[in-house]
Amino acid sequence: MPPVYVGCAGWSLPREHWPLFTADGTHLQRYASQLTAVEINSSFYRPHRPQTYARWAESVPATFRFSVKMPKLITHVQRLQDCESLLEEFLSQCTALGDSLGCLLVQLPPSLAYDEAVADAFFSALRQRYAGPVVLEPRHESWLNADAVLVEKRIGRVAADPSPIPGGDAPGGWPGIQYWRWHGSPRIYHSNYDRDRLENLAQHMHLATQARSVIWCIFDNTASGFAVSNAMTLRAMLADPDHRS
Incomplete structure (x- = not known):
């Protein structure tokens, strides 16, 4: 089956969750002892040296994966233009x-x-330089008309919660990767997800693996510390056969 990656935006571990993770190592090493992925958001605001990225990679198991957010200079300042x-x-x-x-x-x-x-x-320029997985989180509803370009360039469209655009809560674009990005609902970055929401998500993710998609789920509801517990609960559900039907 294709891989399933579950994690948080950043590897901060709230103190109340420390007993769930190994006691030794850096925060990243402890985080990676239980979760399979992390999203690096700091790259949106500032560059990191290649040596920093290499050190992070050396700190995690071979099966662990990083998602890296593209800089705002590209997406928000240049607005995808003239940014080669x-x-x-x-x-x-x-x-x-x-x-x-x-x-x-x-x-x-x-x-x-x-x-x-x-x-x-833009995506042609990106694909000339990078062949790996890419996902897009648009926040203007007109991007729901972009699937032809996204499929051609092998770009998945993020399923965001909450989404500012109708239909933005479901994966789209290229079906080879499906990426859920849950920010916290109803209070963005803060709200906890209850068990019913997580069970429903686990079922959708299981269906996506049957479709041979690579699956990601990143919890961005970090402000009140719920992301880690939501990610751990989802991981347990995905590993439980009772949630695979």
């Missing part, structure tokens, strides 16, 4: 993760509407 040199700089940094680089996340500003020519040129 910025792409090369970013990729020269994050590809130091080696095989531990599992995905690139492209999150767009709500004001950025879909323009087929711009999207095609």
Whole structure:
């Protein structure tokens, strides 16, 4: 079966969850003892040296994967245009993760509407430089019309919760990767997900694995400390045969 990656946005461990993780090592090493993936959001705000990415990769098991958020200089300042040199700089940094680089996340500003020519040129430039998994989190509803370009360029569309666009809560784009990004609902970044929501998500993820998709779920409801417990609960559900039907 295709791999399933479950984790959080960042590897901070709230103190109340420490007993669930190994007691030794760095925060990242302890986090990676139980969860299979992490999303690096800090790359959106500032660059990291290749040596930093390489050190992170050396700290985790061989099966662990990082998702790395594309810099806002590319997505929000340049708005996907005339950013080939910025792409090369970013990729020269994050590809130091080696095989531990599992995905690139492209999150767009709500004001950025879909323009087929711009999207095609940007993803073509990206694909000329990087062949690995990529997902897009658009926040303007016009991007729901972009599936033809996304499929051609092998770009998955994020299933976000909550989503600012109708239909944005379901995966789209290229079906080879399905990426759930749960921010906390109803209070974004804060709200806990109850067991019923997580069970429903586990069922959707199981169906996606049957469709031979690579599956990701990242919990971004970190502000009140719920992301770790939600990720651990989802991992347990996915490992339980009772949640595979």
